[in-house]
Amino acid sequence: MITRSAELKHISGWQQELANAVTDPAELLASLQLDPGLLPAAQLASNLFRMRIPHSYIARMRVGDINDPLLRQVLPIAAETHVTTDFVTDPVGDLQAMVVPGVLHKYHGRVLVITTGACAVHCRYCFRRHFPYNDTNASSQHWQQALEYIQSDSSINEVILSGGDPLTLSDQRLASLVTRLQEIAHVKTLRIHTRLPVVLPSRIDYKLLEWLGNCTLRKVLVIHTNHASEVNTELAEALTKLKHADATLLNQSVLLHGINDSVTAQRQLCERLFSVGVLPYYLHLLDKVQGAAHFDVSADRARHLIKDLKHTLPGYLVPRLVCEEAGKPSKTPLT
Numbered sequence: 001m002i003t004r005s006a007e008l009k010h011i012s013g014w015q016q017e018l019a020n021a022v023t024d025p026a027e028l029l030a031s032l033q034l035d036p037g038l039l040p041a042a043q044l045a046s047n048l049f050r051m052r053i054p055h056s057y058i059a060r061m062r063v064g065d066i067n068d069p070l071l072r073q074v075l076p077i078a079a080e081t082h083v084t085t086d087f088v089t090d091p092v093g094d095l096q097a098m099v100v101p102g103v104l105h106k107y108h109g110r111v112l113v114i115t116t117g118a119c120a121v122h123c124r125y126c127f128r129r130h131f132p133y134n135d136t137n138a139s140s141q142h143w144q145q146a147l148e149y150i151q152s153d154s155s156i157n158e159v160i161l162s163g164g165d166p167l168t169l170s171d172q173r174l175a176s177l178v179t180r181l182q183e184i185a186h187v188k189t190l191r192i193h194t195r196l197p198v199v200l201p202s203r204i205d206y207k208l209l210e211w212l213g214n215c216t217l218r219k220v221l222v223i224h225t226n227h228a229s230e231v232n233t234e235l236a237e238a239l240t241k242l243k244h245a246d247a248t249l250l251n252q253s254v255l256l257h258g259i260n261d262s263v264t265a266q267r268q269l270c271e272r273l274f275s276v277g278v279l280p281y282y283l284h285l286l287d288k289v290q291g292a293a294h295f296d297v298s299a300d301r302a303r304h305l306i307k308d309l310k311h312t313l314p315g316y317l318v319p320r321l322v323c324e325e326a327g328k329p330s331k332t333p334l335t
């Protein structure tokens with residue numbers, strides 16, 4: 001008979017942390033000593049898109065500060081329940097770009113695979129907050145179809161694992177997927193879009209490093225950080241391990257009103273990222289998703305910000321300011 005403690009041995013530390021993520025707004029407000037009057041709105045907004053925050057991310061927030069830039073990314077608030085014209089459920093045309101369940105083929109040479117709907121954290125501005133993951137992720141019954149599609153098109157040389165967050169999947173599943181991708185001769189690069197190293201650095205454990213280190217494809221890891229105070233020692237250590245596994249490390253951010261929409265915030269983020277071995281890649285204008293209008297920064301303000309940023313940083317630390325438009329052959333640069 002398998003005892004409960006024997007079963008628990010098969011659960012990695014990060015999986016335990018993932019399961020323990022805070023989903024109750026009351027618990028979050030209490031742990032940060034915030035006004036309990038915020039609770040009804042938080043509960044209402046959490047009914048639309050559930051709150052979810054790992055303890056390790058909460059630990060980086062300032063106690064008692066409602067304006068903390070990490071808290072504001074993840075705290076459900078009343079503004080999310082407002083309906084705004086121009087803010088829609090599928091702002092980037094994902095559903096029309098889906099070639100087989102879970103595979104988005106928008107751009108030449110690369111496909112994006114929605115491997116799972118699960119994330120370790122629920123970012124309130126997420127452009128996929130309304131995505132119908134249950135019908136459209138490539139996991140379980142659809143892996144085979146996704147692999148067949150990639151196999152059948154020899155122009156595809158890069159496969160991007162996305163989601164949700166691909167690193168919420170078990171190492172066993174990721175290792176078998178990567179093995180199968182490696183068997184396709186025209187696939188040269190594996191790219192992983194993930195926020196897990198940032199919000200749950202313990203995810204970068206020896207099991208992950210084992211399959212990643214064994215992977216013979218070129219490896220690119222694009223993390224998602226929006227503010228310098230997200231970058232702590234644990235993340236720095238996780239990134240060092242990923243570097244040793246031969247991965248190129250890049251960052252993408254979303255420009256968020258009141259969180260990182262100043263030259264100082266952007267400069268600090270880019271310098272901090274560089275100090276831990278990561279280059280800024282994209283700075284995205286907010287995708288106009290229903291419930292996130294209060295995070296929006298206008299294209300004009302964004303352009304000015306980048307212009308000023310160029311005056312204070314070396315060119316290689318200035319992210320490319322882009323937006324995504326449905327039906328276009330690449331992200332659209334804003335110059």
Ligand SMILES: *Cc1c(COP(=O)(O)O)cnc(C)c1O
Nearest residue numbers: 104105106107110111112160331
């Ligand atoms: C953003 C995106 C990519 C990656 O684009 P890059 O410019 O190569 O970073 C690929 N496929 C889809 C569907 C995307 O949305």
Ligand code: SF4
Nearest residue numbers: 119122123126164195
């Ligand atoms: S981690 Fe990425 S996919 Fe998940 S909620 Fe945040 S922005 Fe959305």
